[in-house]
Amino acid sequence: MGIKLDPWGHLSISDYEKLFTQFGIEPIDSVIEKLPVKHYFFTRKIVFGHRDMEKWLDALKCGEKVVVLTGFMPSGHTHLGHLMVFEELKYLQQLNAHIHVAIADAEAYVVRRLSRRRAIKYGLEYIAHAIAWGLDPDRTIFYFQTNQSTDYYRLIQLFSRKTSLAEMEAIYGELSPAKIVAALTQAADILHPQLSSYGGYKYVLVPVGADQDPHIRLTRDIADRFSTELGLERPASMYHKFITGLDGNKMSSSRPEYAIFLLDDEESVKRKVLNALTGGRATAEEQRKLGGQPGKCSIYQLYMYLLSIDNKELLEVYNSCTSGKLLCGECKRKAYEKLAKVLSEHKKKYKKVVETGVLEKVVEKPSF
């Protein structure tokens, strides 16, 4: 999918046409008007689409019970890609939604084949970072997929009756018992907050990347199939773009040189940022003449997602780049300084979370 950016990172509809027309994801525009506080993730179309989110916002407005549920696959150290989701959750919590965070340790073990020890360790790290970033643990439920209640697991069992291998194969490709159990577990993650033992019916919103929409569709279908029997309703969903790694691909812990981890030391951050892929031209001279290409630049992504919350400031970066005034070296240094400051403040808070033993209070570790 070729992504074209304007200063605000807007996508032209054509980029996501298939999602909108073929799969029925709605553009985010109509939702933005309804947001009581307009986070730059929405106005910059980092969150670009949704299903049924207007309904969810109406419920929020009317004071009905609303939750946001998201899952993290604990397969590596926490990086900026995760931080963007923490920011999303923090924002939705400020709107008054209760937050549920699933650590997908079952999936990490069965599909990604991580050891239990590592999956649990990474999971705890995500939780500590989420709290350090500002998620209020008193209004957040953190849990491990392998450490849930009987009612949650009963859903996994019951859901298996009303799903077929064919529909799973269409989503997950070649199947295995592991993938099937992981898929049913994910559906239980999304739908269990509606159970009476979890406080009864509530409106659920799931923020995900567009690549996760097939899971959402399967889960919505399962909800339909159990609407009479268990009173389940379809979840709403919202779709975000991912911050790219410093090589222009998806940021991932499997390519650590191109990811910024939240606990990276300053030297590493500096090295990674200064080596990042930019939208710069072959020579400084050419760049002064033609201007840089922020749409191809991983550093510009840093500004847009995290470093320039202020629109005026972001526009300035954009204009000075495209006009050829700001060259990549200087731009990278500025980005590094801003990023180092953000990370250094975050690290202090993270350290405090870990040291004060908050983790032990907010989440129970699986016993094996």
Place this chain on the structure above:
Amino acid sequence: MGIKLDPWGHLSISDYEKLFTQFGIEPIDSVIEKLPVKHYFFTRKIVFGHRDMEKWLDALKCGEKVVVLTGFMPSGHTHLGHLMVFEELKYLQQLNAHIHVAIADAEAYVVRRLSRRRAIKYGLEYIAHAIAWGLDPDRTIFYFQTNQSTDYYRLIQLFSRKTSLAEMEAIYGELSPAKIVAALTQAADILHPQLSSYGGYKYVLVPVGADQDPHIRLTRDIADRFSTELGLERPASMYHKFITGLDGNKMSSSRPEYAIFLLDDEESVKRKVLNALTGGRATAEEQRKLGGQPGKCSIYQLYMYLLSIDNKELLEVYNSCTSGKLLCGECKRKAYEKLAKVLSEHKKKYKKVVETGVLEKVVEKPSF
């Protein structure tokens, strides 16, 4: 499999040759010597084979922790086929084994497509009958598959990683998510008593019909695959024949006219017994000349499994039948009288179990 019977219902080795030679089930003979009390199920070879049961008996003898685990599929009312398993469990409990009884309500729902309400209702009925038959609830754990602890469900999730669709297909034929989850759940049933949260390692024996051996083999393989990671060991198993229905096929609630249900009224029992398939000849004259054929007789099965515990008595039935002295009409009437007495005594005990609210104390009902 053509079953040939002598008075004790012994099978010729050829009947079960494939089980013994190809699949490695051991003939029960070597085990019988080790039994501290020799139940007629063993001497009559109703229990005809085993895997690793000598090890289990040695552990029992040495005072190590031993359990017996069995599961009931709650898909209909309790009948004599189930009673035979209750008798087996009661005997093993008298040897000092702790008993675990799983109600396979997950499987009933997902594979047999029973409603939750019915599966739970039938499950409770089994438990009440088991207690009425003499299973000591203080040394028995009864549970519903959908109402277990987190550690049990975690096994289901973890097991999914180390199983393949190919091996499941070899056992279950055409697969579905339901069958896969049911298979993993069954493995968790058999292996979870070894977990430390369930009291730590113990020797597990699973009494099953020969048709269930593929499940046992899969579970033994899974135990091997998790022996390092979770310290799981292979379960032992023992194999019983099933009492046949009154039409000569497997007794099943799906053919109620040929099954004796434990709560059948006397009239129904009488009608069913008097209409039963026997090994009688075409005419009384012929039968007096040639004798009856107990090997083909569903009434003789009643004597062998339940009504003639005393070997001398059983031999008398056999001899008077094969010699042509005892004709089917009289034999049926005698069987009916004995059976009516057994059932009437059992019903009284069952009523008491239900009325005294024992059930509420011994098992927790799933909440949905």
